[in-house]
Amino acid sequence: MTTTTEQPPTMTEGAVPVEGPGAAAAREVPTPVARMWRGRPALSPGALKGDTVWHALIPVAILSLVILIAPVLAPYGATEVNPVGPLASPSPDAWFGTDEIGRDVFSRILIGIRTSWFAALGVILLGTIIGGLIGAIAGAFGGKVDMVLMRVTDLFLSLPAPVLAIAVIAAMGPSLRNTLIALSIVWWPWYARIVRGEVRALAARPHAEAAKLAGVSRTRLVLKHLLPGAAAPVIVTMSLDVGNLILALAGLSFIGLGAPPPAPELGAMSARGLQYLFGHPWVPIAPAAAVALLALAANLLGDAINRRLDQRTTR
Template sequence: MTTLGFLTGGLRRTDPAAGRAHHAVGGRLALAALAALVLLALLAPVVSPHSPVLRSGDAFLQPGSAGHPLGTDALGYDLLARVLYGMRASLLAAAVVIASGSLIGGLVGVLAGALPGWVDSVLMRLTDLFLALPGLVIAMAVAASLGASYRSALIGIAVVWWPMYARLVRGEIRAWATRPHLEAARLAGVPWGRRVVRHLLPGVRSTVVVAASLDVGGLVVALSALSFVGLSSPAPAAELGAMAAQGMPYLLTSWWVPIVPGIAVMLLALVANYAGDAVRDLLRRR
C-alpha cells in the first residue's frame, strides 16, 4: 500500500509538468501549422496547379488523381486550386475584420474606460445593444441589403464584431486606471491624452492580441456561413462556404465536391483556435 501510494504520489507530482510540456509542444505545432496554412494561402498563385476559375478540359466530377489531387467539381474546376484560393480569401477577410473590429472597438473601449460618467454610459449602452442582437443574423441582413459581394460580407461581419473588443478594452482600461503609477501621473499633471497613450494603451495591447488570435477561427466559420447562403462573392469566385453549398447536390455521388471545402474550413478553424490558445499561454508566461 505504501509503495502504491508512493508511486501515485510521484505521478501526481510529475503530471502537471508533463502536461505543461505537452501543451507547449502542441502550441508550437499549432503555430507552425497556422503559419504553413497562411503561407500556402499567400502563395496560392504560385503553388496552385491550376487556375481556380478556368475549367480543366472535360474533367467533370473527377475524383482525386495525379492531375487533380483533390478532384474536380461539376463544372470542371480543380478543387485543390479553389481550396487554396478560398483559404486565402477567408484568412484575408479574417485579418480585415479583426483589424477593423479591434480599431473601432478599441477606440470605443478606451474612451469609455478613460472617461467615466456619461461618455462611458452612452458608449457601453450602445455596445450592449449590439451584443444583445443575434450577430450572424444582423451580419446576413447587412450583407443582403448591400448586395451579395465579398465587400458586403466583410462589412456585415465587421458591423457586429467590434463590441467584444470594446467591452474587453474598457475593462482593461478601468483596471489599469486604478494602478498607483496612473494616479501618480495624474497628480503630476500629465495630460489626459499622454496618460492614455503612454500608460494605458500598452497595458491592453497583449489582451487585444490574444483576443484577435482567438477570433480567427470564429471569423473563418462566420464568413464561410455567409458565403454558404450566397451572401458573398458571386460564382465562380473561390470561397469555401460557397463551394460547399454548390457541391451539396453531389454529396451522395461525388462526396469530395462539398466535403473537401468543408474540411478546409474545419482545419482552418481548429488550427487557428489552437494557435490562439498558444499565443495566450505565451503572453501569459511573459
C-alpha cells in the same frame, strides 16, 4: 513525571521550506488579465513549457506560407477548366477532382483559403480598431461619455449577431466586401468591452495616478500608460477569433451571402456541391474539410497563446 513540550522542527541548512496551501494565493498579485479569467483552473509554473506556442505556430506558419504563394501552387486558376473534364475523380491530374463545370477543386480551395484567411484578419483588425478606440475613450473619460458609449455597445451586443450580419448583407447586397463590413459591425462591441474594462482597471493603479499628478495629458496617459496594459487580453481575443470568423465567413457564403459565383469561396463551393454528395463526394467535402482544418489551426494557435499569457499572469 515530567512533560515535554514539542518544539517545531528546525530547518536544516539547504532544506526547502514547506508552504501552506494559502501561501501561493497570498503571494498572487491580481492583474486585469487574471481577473478576466477568474475561476479558471490555475496553471503551475511548470505546467506549460514555452515551446507550446511554437508547436502551435509551426502549422500556422506552414499554412501562412501556403496562403501567400497560393496562386503559384495552384495548378489552375480559380475559374480555369481542368482538361480531365467535369466531375472527375481525384487523380494525379486533379488531386481533389473537378467540380460540375470541370474546374480544379484543389486550385479553387487553395485560392479560397487565401481569401478566407485574409478576410478574417481584416475583420479582426477593423473590429479591434473600432472597438479599441471606443473602449479606450469610454474608459479614459468615464462619466456620461462612458455611459453613452457603453449603452450603444450594449445595444449591438443585445442583437443576435448572425441575424444582424444577415440583415446588413441583405440590405447592402451579397459580396465579399459587404460580408466583411457586416461582420465588423457585429464584432467590434466585444473588443470595446474588453478594452474599456482594462483601461478602467489600470486607471486606478498607482502608476496611472502618479502620471495624473505629474500633469500627463489624458491622451498621453491612455496611449502610453493604459492601452499597453490592455494588449494582452486583446491579443488573446484576436487569436481566438480567427477560427470563429473563418467559420462565420464560410457559413454566410454557404447560404449565398458571400461573393457571388464564380468566386472560390469555401462555403459556397461546399453548398453548390451538396447535390453531388453521394455520387461525387469530393466536390462538397473537400472545401468543407479545408474550412475545418483552417479553423483548427487558428484555434490551436489562439489557445496556446491564451494559456501562455494566462500562465504568466497567474505566476
